[in-house]
Every structure is written in C-alpha cells, then in structure tokens.
Amino acid sequence: MLKFVLRRSLVMLLTALCLTFIVFFMTNLAPNLEKLAKSEASARMSDDEVASWLEKNGFGQPLLVRYGEWLGVLPGWTVTENGETRGRCIASPASAADAPAFCGVLQGDWGTSTVFKDSVGSILSRSLGATAWLMLWVMIVMVPTSLLLGVLSGMREGSKLDRVLSTVAIASTATPEYVSGVILVVIFASATAGLSPLLFEWGLISSKTLFLGTATSAMDGITFWNFALPVLTIALYGIGYIARMTRASMTEVMVQQYIRTARLKGVSFRQVVIRHALRNALIAPFTVIMLQFPWLLNGVVIVETLFNYKGFGWTLVQAAGNNDIELLLGCSVVAVFVVLVTQLMSDIGYVFLNPRIRLA
Amino acid sequence: MSDLLTWTGAAGPVLNPLLLALVALLLLAWVLQFMLSLFASGDTAVVLADGTLAARRGPADLLGMAARWLLLGVLAVVLAYLVLGLVLPGKPAKGIIGAMSAQFWPVWLALIVTFAVSLRFKRKLGLYGKLFDSPVGMVGFGIVLFWIFTAIFADIIITHDPLAQLSGLKNKVPGTPVPGEDNSYYLLGGDSLARDVFSRMVMGARRVLAIAPAATAFAFMVGITLGLPAGYFGGRLDTFLSFIANLVLAFPVILLFYLLVTPEIRVTGIPIILAAALFIFPVIFFCVLWNSRYFTDPKKRNIYVGLTLVIGLWAYSGLAFNADPLGVWSMDPNLLNVFVSVVFVNAPTVFRIVRGIVLDLKARDYVAAGQTRGEGPWYIMLWEILPNARGPLIVDFCLRIGYTTILLGTLGFFGLGVSPESPDWGSTIDDGRRLLSVFPHPAIVPALALMSLVLGLNLLADGLREESLKD
Numbered sequence: 001m002l003k004f005v006l007r008r009s010l011v012m013l014l015t016a017l018c019l020t021f022i023v024f025f026m027t028n029l030a031p032n033l034e035k036l037a038k039s040e041a042s043a044r045m046s047d048d049e050v051a052s053w054l055e056k057n058g059f060g061q062p063l064l065v066r067y068g069e070w071l072g073v074l075p076g077w078t079v080t081e082n083g084e085t086r087g088r089c090i091a092s093p094a095s096a097a098d099a100p101a102f103c104g105v106l107q108g109d110w111g112t113s114t115v116f117k118d119s120v121g122s123i124l125s126r127s128l129g130a131t132a133w134l135m136l137w138v139m140i141v142m143v144p145t146s147l148l149l150g151v152l153s154g155m156r157e158g159s160k161l162d163r164v165l166s167t168v169a170i171a172s173t174a175t176p177e178y179v180s181g182v183i184l185v186v187i188f189a190s191a192t193a194g195l196s197p198l199l200f201e202w203g204l205i206s207s208k209t210l211f212l213g214t215a216t217s218a219m220d221g222i223t224f225w226n227f228a229l230p231v232l233t234i235a236l237y238g239i240g241y242i243a244r245m246t247r248a249s250m251t252e253v254m255v256q257q258y259i260r261t262a263r264l265k266g267v268s269f270r271q272v273v274i275r276h277a278l279r280n281a282l283i284a285p286f287t288v289i290m291l292q293f294p295w296l297l298n299g300v301v302i303v304e305t306l307f308n309y310k311g312f313g314w315t316l317v318q319a320a321g322n323n324d325i326e327l328l329l330g331c332s333v334v335a336v337f338v339v340l341v342t343q344l345m346s347d348i349g350y351v352f353l354n355p356r357i358r359l360a
Numbered sequence: 361m362s363d364l365l366t367w368t369g370a371a372g373p374v375l376n377p378l379l380l381a382l383v384a385l386l387l388l389a390w391v392l393q394f395m396l397s398l399f400a401s402g403d404t405a406v407v408l409a410d411g412t413l414a415a416r417r418g419p420a421d422l423l424g425m426a427a428r429w430l431l432l433g434v435l436a437v438v439l440a441y442l443v444l445g446l447v448l449p450g451k452p453a454k455g456i457i458g459a460m461s462a463q464f465w466p467v468w469l470a471l472i473v474t475f476a477v478s479l480r481f482k483r484k485l486g487l488y489g490k491l492f493d494s495p496v497g498m499v500g501f502g503i504v505l506f507w508i509f510t511a512i513f514a515d516i517i518i519t520h521d522p523l524a525q526l527s528g529l530k531n532k533v534p535g536t537p538v539p540g541e542d543n544s545y546y547l548l549g550g551d552s553l554a555r556d557v558f559s560r561m562v563m564g565a566r567r568v569l570a571i572a573p574a575a576t577a578f579a580f581m582v583g584i585t586l587g588l589p590a591g592y593f594g595g596r597l598d599t600f601l602s603f604i605a606n607l608v609l610a611f612p613v614i615l616l617f618y619l620l621v622t623p624e625i626r627v628t629g630i631p632i633i634l635a636a637a638l639f640i641f642p643v644i645f646f647c648v649l650w651n652s653r654y655f656t657d658p659k660k661r662n663i664y665v666g667l668t669l670v671i672g673l674w675a676y677s678g679l680a681f682n683a684d685p686l687g688v689w690s691m692d693p694n695l696l697n698v699f700v701s702v703v704f705v706n707a708p709t710v711f712r713i714v715r716g717i718v719l720d721l722k723a724r725d726y727v728a729a730g731q732t733r734g735e736g737p738w739y740i741m742l743w744e745i746l747p748n749a750r751g752p753l754i755v756d757f758c759l760r761i762g763y764t765t766i767l768l769g770t771l772g773f774f775g776l777g778v779s780p781e782s783p784d785w786g787s788t789i790d791d792g793r794r795l796l797s798v799f800p801h802p803a804i805v806p807a808l809a810l811m812s813l814v815l816g817l818n819l820l821a822d823g824l825r826e827e828s829l830k831d
Contacts, residue, residue, distance in 0.1 A: 019607065031624035174815035178786070182803045316615065
C-alpha cells in the first residue's frame with residue numbers, strides 16, 4: 001500500500017513538473033512577452049526597445065533557467081545598472097543587499113499580478129476562499145441528489161421510475177453550464193421573462209426578480225437569493241453524470257447472489273436496498289465524484305464568469321484575458337494541483353473502499 | 361406597418377387552452393403515478409377457479425393508461441401547431457411557431473422520407489435498422505437528423521442574412537415585423553446588433569455540425585492509431601503513451617483552451633505543429649489498415665495504399681500547412697486553431713477507451729487463433745480486434761460529438777471562437793448573455809438549440825448502446 005502511494009506520488013510530482021513547465025512555456029511565448037513589455041513600459045516601443053526591456057527584466061535568459069527561477073530552484077536574476085541592483089527577488093534597490101537568493105513558488109513567492117497590482121498569493125487565497133464556498137454548496141446539493149437519483153433508478157432496473165429518472169439524468173448531462181445558467185437566469189432572474197414578472201404582478205415578491213441574476217453580492221454575504229442559481233447551475237451538470245454512474249453500479253449490485261439470498265430470507269425490499277446493496281453500490285460513485293473535481297473547475301470558470309462572482313474561475317479568465325503571466329501561472333498551478341490530488345485521492349480511496357483490490 | 365406576430369397565430373385561441381389543460385392533467389397523472397409507485401403493492405394477480413392467474417387492472421394501470429393517452433394528446437396538439445403552420449395562409453395566421461414550421465419545410469420532408477424508408481427496410485440495415493426498435497434511440501436520431509437537415513438546407517430556411525443588421529430592430533421581441541418590407545418578420549426577434557436571431561440560429565447549426573463531427577473523427581483516428589498498439593504491445597510504449605495521455609487529461613480544459621486558442625499563438629506556429637502532428641494520423645491509420653490486409657497481394661496493396669497516400673497527403677498539405685497546390689483543401693487559421701485544440705483535448709480520452717477495450721479483447725480466442733496462424737500484429741489489431749470493438753466505439757463517438765459541441769460552445773462562450781461575427785451557438789450565447797435579464801431571447805434561442813442537439817446525441821448513443829448490447 002505504502003509503495004503504491006509512493007509510486008503514485010512520484011508520478012504525480014513528475015506530472016506536475018511537466019504540466020507547470022508546459023504552462024510556463026505557453027505563457028512565456030514571444031508574443032505574450034512582447035505584449036507584456038508594451039503594457040508595462042510603453043505601448044509605442046520599437047522592436048529593439050522591447051528586446052532591451054525584456055533583457056533588462058530578466059526575460060532574456062533561456063526558458064529553462066527562467067522556469068527554474070520561477071520554481072525557486074535557481075537563484076533569481078540580478079542586473080546592476082548605474083550602481084543600482086535590481087532583480088527578481090529584490091523588492092526595492094535599498095534592500096538589494098539582504099534580499100534572498102531564491103524566490104520562487106517553492107519559497108512561497110508567486111510573483112505579482114500586473115492586472116490587479118497585488119501579489120499573486122494574496123489574490124489566489126482570496127479568490128480560492130470565494131470559490132470554496134461555491135464548491136461547498138455545490139457538493140452539498142449535488143452529491144446527495146445524484147446518489148438518491150441513481151439509487152432510486154438503479155434499484156429496479158427497467159421500471160417506469162428508472163426510465164423517467166434516466167431520461168432526467170441524460171437531459172442534465174446534455175445541458176452544459178452556460179446553457180443551464182442562461183435558462184435558469186431567464187426563468188428565475190429576468191425582469192421581463194419567466195416567473196418573476198408573474199410573481200411580481202401577483203404581489204408575491206417585492207423586488208423585480210425572484211433570484212438575483214448576478215452573484216457579486218455573495219462576495220459580502222451569501223444568501224439563498226444570490227447564491228442558489230450559480231450553485232444549481234454547476235450542480236445540474238454533475239448530477240446527471242454521477243447519477244448515471246450510481247445507477248450502473250446499483251443495477252450491477254442488485255443482481256448479485258447475496259441480494260437474492262437476502263430477499264429470499266424475507267428481508268423487505270427497502271431493507272435490502274439500504275442495508276445490503278447501498279454499501280457496495282457506492283464504491284464506484286466515490287471515484288466518480290472525486291474525478292468530477294476537474295469538471296467542477298470547468299463549471300466554476302463558466303459560472304463565475306456568467307454570474308460575475310469574483311472567485312478562482314473569474315480570476316483565471318481575467319488573468320488569461322489580460323496577459324497577466326504570473327497570475328495565470330499561479331492559477332494553473334492551483335488547477336493542476338487540484339486535479340492531481342483528486343486523482344490520487346480517488347485511486348487510494350478506491351483501494352481502501354474495495355477490499356477486492358489488493359495492491360502489492 | 362403590421363402588428364407583432366403572436367406565438368400561435370390563428371390556431372391559438374382553440375389550441376392553447378386545450379394544450380394547457382392536457383399538460384396540467386398529464387402532470388397530475390405523473391405525480392399521482394409517482395406517489396402510487398412509492399406506496400402501492402404490486403400484487404394485483406387473482407387466482408381463478410381453474411388454478412390459473414389473471415392480472416387485475418389496479419388503479420396504477422388505469423393511471424398509466426390515462427397518462428399515455430394524455431401524452432399522445434399533448435403530442436397531437438404540438439403536431440397540430442406545426443401542421444397548421446404549414447397549411448394556414450399568411451404569417452399573422454400562422455403565428456411565430458407556425459411560421460417557423462413553414463420555414464423548416466425541407467427539413468420535415470427529408471425527415472419523413474428518411475424515417476419512412478428506414479422503418480420500411482429496418483430489418484436489412486444492421487445496427488442502424490435496429491436503432492428503430494428502441495423508442496429512445498429513435499427520438500434521439502430524429503433530433504440529430506433534424507439538426508443535420510437544418511444544417512444542409514440552412515440557405516432555404518433562413519429568413520434574413522444572418523450577418524445583416526437592419527435598423528430599428530435592435531433587441532426587438534420575437535415576431536417583430538421588419539419595417540419597410542411586407543410579410544417579413546424577425547421570427548425570434550433581433551439581437552443586440554439588430555440581426556435576426558432565427559436565421560443566426562439556423563446558420564449556427566451549419567457551423568457547429570461542420571466542425572464537431574469532423575473534429576471528433578480526427579480525435580478517434582488519433583486515439584485508435586495510438587491506443588491499439590499501446591494496449592496490444594503494452595510495455596514501455598504503453599507506459600510512455602499513457603503518461604502523455606494522462607498529462608493532457610490532467611489539464612483543466614478551460615486552461616488549455618486559454619493557452620492554445622489565442623490570436624497571439626498563431627504567430628508562434630504552435631497550432632501548425634500540432635496540426636501537422638495530429639492530421640497525419642488518419643493517413644497512417646489507413647495505410648497500415650490496407651497494408652496489413654493486402655501485403656500478400658502487392659498489386660492490390662499498392663493501389664489502395666497509393667490512393668490513400670495521394671489523397672491523404674494532398675488533404676494533409678492543405679489542411680495543416682495551407683499549402684495545397686490546387687487550392688481545394690484549406691482551413692482558416694482561426695478555425696484550424698479551434699479545430700486542433702478540440703482534437704487535442706478529445707484524443708487522450710479516446711486513446712484510453714481504445715486501450716482499455718484492447719486489453720480486454722486481446723485475451724480472446726480469436727486473437728490467439730490469429731497469432732497461431734501467423735498473422736502480423738497490425739492485422740490482428742486492425743482486422744480482428746477493432747471490428748469487435750466497434751459497438752462501444754460507435755456509442756462513444758455519438759456521445760463525443762455531443763461533448764465536442766459543448767466544448768465548441770464553451771470556446772464561443774469565452775470569446776475564443778471562430779470569429780466574432782460567427783453565428784455559432786456558443787458565440788451567440790456569449791453575445792446575448794450581457795443583456796440576459798432584460799432581453800432574454802438572443803441568448804436563450806441558441807442555448808435551447810445546443811441543448812437539444814446534445815440531448816439528441818445522448819439519446820441516440822443510449823439507444824445504440826441498448827441495441828448493440830442485445831446481440
């Protein structure tokens with residue numbers, strides 16, 4: 001077991017290095033750097049000036065060296081010009097002497113965002129906090145709902161309930177977040193269409209719309225009215241998928257011998273489902289839920305953009321759209337980390353939950 | 361200046377209340393049915409005097425019958441709207457739904473012909489014919505076919521130029537008459553640039569259906585060509601390819617798109633390198649396919665492989681490098697960028713699926729028999745294993761087209777799409793969402809279109825899976 005975890009962790013580390021290097025390479029392409037130089041220094045620079053600006057700001061070194069500096073395994077660059085020493089790790093010329101040699105991700109220095117004029121670390125922690133709330137509520141809504149749907153439709157395969165619930169599940173997986181979000185906003189949060197005008201006319205609600213169309217106010221305080229639509233939008237897409245997986249695993253369990261034995265013993269159907277079948281049927285969905293995290297990340301980006309909620313996804317879009325290299329790198333590290341850790345957890349959890357799998 | 365169109369036109373006063381009543385009753389019946397299924401015991405059998413059993417009609421059965429008839433009634437009314445739209449004269453009488461139905465006439469005709477022919481000959485059509493045994497599959501196929509025909513006949517269906525901006529029609533509600541033109545309406549309203557939402561939706565179908573299936577097919581070519589040897593040979597090759605595949609899969613899709621689909625990246629030539637790497641796979645696949653089968657008959661082999669190479673490399677030079685000497689094959693650089701990224705994202709998943717199937721199938725007896733006969737590994741992979749893996753692969757192909765459609769929509773949604781003017785559904789949703797709570801129609805129309813296409817593909821895949829499992 002320990003060997004398995006170790007090997008998986010090593011592969012994970014290698015993957016993380018590869019991925020961050022690819023992202024580093026892609027964000028540090030020549031056109032991106034040129035754009036950065038023009039936005040930082042002056043928009044009307046000639047090509048020579050751009051080249052010399054890049055040279056002076058440490059971008060002239062080979063890509064691998066810069067990657068090492070960013071990672072924190074190589075000492076940061078320094079340039080001495082007119083008696084002033086500037087460098088990657090030097091905040092101001094005065095403190096040049098006692099600046100650390102290494103400053104990269106490993107030292108906890110994530111760089112500075114050019115868009116928000118703030119350190120990447122603090123931006124990321126703030127936006128991840130906001131997204132954590134969103135994810136928490138998504139999980140609270142999504143997991144029980146999808147498991148319930150899956151178990152209900154899987155316990156009697158082919159029944160009418162099964163067919164209806166399966167169709168619902170298919171419909172929900174066929175609706176990407178940007179479609180369900182649009183539909184939900186139109187139905188519940190539009191002043192001209194859907195339910196809100198009707199309810200307003202009947203005097204049931206005092207504001208113009210039932211729910212709020214944006215979740216910006218949820219940054220200050222989460223209420224049902226500003227948070228329900230974003231949460232529902234993300235959850236809907238995942239519910240269908242997890243429900244289908246649960247259903248498949250449930251139908252597989254329900255035809256096992258021990259279920260028949262329990263039924264013949266005279267245990268009621270309800271008891272069989274709850275006591276005997278559920279425990280074995282929920283192993284597969286566990287891994288599926290874990291592997292859903294990368295997808296949720298996708299959904300988070302779309303929903304935060306659609307509802308203007310300033311979390312991780314919104315930050316990623318801002319960073320990518322504005323050529324904010326260090327912030328985008330930070331976002332990528334977080335995203336890659338989330339994906340890899342959930343993969344590892346799903347692997348280990350599967351082994352723990354399923355005694356039939358033994359790893360040498 | 362004529363008035364706004366109503367949704368249902370002249371048929372409305374009769375059919376609308378009827379539809380409302382039927383739907384209300386149907387919902388009631390469904391709720392009751394659901395409650396009954398939770399509480400009622402299934403024991404409705406009666407023992408007759410002669411010892412046989414007879415089923416008694418319980419309340420659940422009666423309710424089921426009622427629900428079925430109500431559902432048929434609702435469908436009949438919906439059909440009536442569409443048919444009346446075709447026969448009633450004049451757009452005010454047709455209403456918006458009727459007028460749209462009239463615009464779609466080539467699609468209806470083609471659908472009826474296809475279904476009639478397919479149902480007539482379904483026993484002779486293999487898996488395709490069996491699809492018509494599954495109601496779910498048939499509905500899904502119908503929806504998919506509807507969009508395919510819409511894409512084909514888009515030029516006949518549209519009412520206005522999808523890019524033309526007519527003054528005075530900015531953000532107008534559905535059914536607004538076009539000023540200065542007789543009997544001409546913006547059937548589904550105008551968007552924020554005063555373009556016709558209906559025509560853009562129809563043209564968008566063409567955009568989406570031109571890219572998504574082709575991109576999926578390329579992803580399958582890459583996935584199959586790499587997945588077969590990885591699963592069959594195993595060892596170092598498998599470890600290496602699996603690592604690469606997992607690497608790509610560990611990327612959040614959105615991030616990958618933001619890195620790959622930017623205007624700047626075209627300058628660096630990365631899309632062309634990727635295209636050069638990915639587009640060569642179909643050529644390799646078909647060459648190996650023919651060679652492994654016909655290498656004992658050099659004349660035939662040379663013809664097949666030669667033809668593949670000529671056509672394949674011709675298309676390859678045009679698509680990847682835009683260097684086709686005859687100018688037949690070419691791809692807009694922006695489109696190439698989008699296309700390549702979508703293939704790149706999809707291929708690793710296909711690779712994993714193919715590899716998994718091969719690992720399962722290579723232990724079968726017919727593979728052992730082939731090996732004993734002395735067949736080459738590529739013959740066994742391509743002509744023994746691959747045909748037996750077609751069931752799951754066809755199902756996944758359908759699902760993946762839907763998924764690719766979603767991906768393309770996502771790209772459009774973030775403004776990374778083909779071009780800002782493009783009527784494809786994702787971009788249109790992105791355009792419409794800014795004023796969503798005030799003018800919902802420009803965004804909701806493409807949203808519903810995209811959803812129905814993906815739903816149709818999912819249902820089709822479900823039907824295919826059900827039918828292919830029956831063998």
